[in-house]
Amino acid sequence: MPREWTDLFVLPDGEAPPANAGGEEQEGGRGRGRFFRRLRENLSKTRQALGAEIQATLFETVDEATWERLEEALIMADVGASTTAKVVAQLEQEARDGGLEGGEALSARLTELLAGIARTESPVRIDLSPKPTVIMAVGVNGTGKTTTIGKLAWHLRRELGRTVILGAADTFRAAAVEQLQGWAQRAGCEIVTGREGADPGSVAFEAVRRGREQGADVVIIDTAGRLHTQDHLMDELTKIRRVIGKQLDAAPHETLLTVDATTGQNGLRQAKLFSRAVPVDGVVLTKLDGTAKGGIALAIAGELGIPVKLIGVGEALEDLRPFDADDFARALIAP
């Protein structure tokens, strides 16, 4: 499971990430001391959101109530009733068969089971060898698409030294283009925009064209947030994808669905209907810095086989991180 940016992305043959990969934030006005303090803060935040210890009381005693407590913990984490039932039944079975003794063994096995569901058979890493690699971001309104794209562009640019072009194909939401423009400036990459209300397909097409023309490494297409139940908007998404494919064979190479960690069981419907419109390669689980555990991502991985690739644990640039299944599993049942 990737923990570092360099693990998440497969770089083209023979290319190494620049020496300062993972290095200093290059925005003006920040001293070295400040940078390290921020880094420390961020790491502790990530730990809080992800690497927390398993709920100590969960396996204090093992009896009927244990399984109920576990069930409650998983359901409260939005894992959903059916996935929860499966996991609890299996752990209970294994405990009964005598393979697992004591709280430590039980919680280790539980983490393993959960992480096992999160690890799907689909590739977790994102291949950057096509040139340009076209990444398309889709999702429901307010899940954090534009922010994710902005941060992703920043990391690709600053940490992996890739040249990035952004395509602002969210021509619907008022001021969405301005928001992405702000990010483009911070990340130091070019942006292709259209008028508000312009055809999003044409913006995507132009962005990919420009990416080819300039020999950019990555083109990231932002799309308007849409509810998965709006058929015409889902059709529009299919069309944007098709238009991109016309400009560049096999593109988009990676379609990422942003899912808000606070989302409940409806997230499964979101993932299902979005992947019906455009094949979804991975989930970006955003807003994990609150108290929500994002267990719906586990249900999505388990039932639809779509892996989580990135997580968002805060507002800062470094708060977009590669996903780690073990950390995630532990955090799900943390208090």
Add this chain to the structure above:
Amino acid sequence: MFDALSEKLQATLSDVRARGTLTEADINAAMREIRLALLEADVNFRVVKRFTSTVKERALGEEVIGQLNPGQQVVKIVAEELTTLMGGESERAEFASRPPTVILMAGLQGSGKTTATAKLARFLKAEHGSSVALAACDVYRPAAVDQLVKVGGQVGAEVYEQGTDRDPVDIARWALDRAKMDGKDVLIVDTSGRLHVDEALMAELVKIRDATKPTTTLLVVDAMTGQDAVNVAEQFAQAVAFDGVVMSKLDGDARGGAALSVKAVTGKPILFASTGEKLDQFERFHPDRMSQRILGMGDVMSFIERAESQIDADEAQALERKLRRNEFTLDDFLGQMKTMRRMGPLTSLLGMIPGFQDQQLKNLKVDESDLDRLEAIILSMTPEERRRPELIKGSRRLRIARGSGTTVQAVNQLVKQFSQMQKMMKQMTKGKMPDMAALMRGGR
């Protein structure tokens, strides 16, 4: 998923009728289904626990002799209890005795505050004729101020903004002074999205509240929120003691169990529901309808209300006369279609009709562009042809097909469908209900 609750309960309780009363074992089996269904609808785990024990108490020993269907009986209890839990009657937002009424909007990032702010402004203008101003206090999210200026302009509300360099508390205070000076009836304060665990930002929200002394503070909650809705609501309640909730994104297929949970835990009512992308898709919240939605029972009241707001009573009477005399023409059909489409997308309308839930809707995808084509075909006919579609043969058919950019087959199909419809209407005026589903399928 969930629409099946009623069916599942009926299956679970199928042998009860013979015995006459519900036993503890029956109830337990039923409670398991209810519990699962509520959890799938994102009702908070603890609320579900409390809820099922209440329902159990009521259902236990309930007489089912003479009841056709014990399953229905339990569903009825569940629906009633859900409605009670959600607050019974729908409540209204308060106005200040001396204007301006200040409404403070709060919520997590991406919950839909800015959109809800503009929609609420439009709603208050339309319902109460208020003059509304908006204060742009979201200085953190890039371009949030631009967004508010744009949507504010669209709903005709003045937006008080000072860019993003000033402190939001100062902006709020300044906006309130301006609203007073401008004699506005209502000032809605849009704030930036913040996490309930972000102490600094929560403290800032409290400062904005203290600076503006809002008449009403509203928490915007995404209908798709899961178990965490309760944490969020509790924290916001503690910090700013909000008065009510706006449910956003209710136009999706989320069951909205979050709504129920928030009400159950904080006791604060849900006042408004945001039901679509368009700025006029915003309505007063009705607890009873929501409980039916959670149970997958359809939303007849909303359907009727939407129909009422679109259908002119005189027109309806004239139409009824025509139907009775069997004088319904393609022109009337066109008019009906237009009225229906003004009410919203067909699938969302059908979703409100009980028994017309998910499974059927899945097979019955109404393509709105089909309706465009139908309109085009009818509009390409002469008035005479619209009155007497039986005239449409040979060259007329070809002309209509060309004129509407469709095919002869499509024209044929429409004419055939229309004659079927006339037959069905004849039946209906004789007092028989037509099979709606068959009618819709016939349209495909």
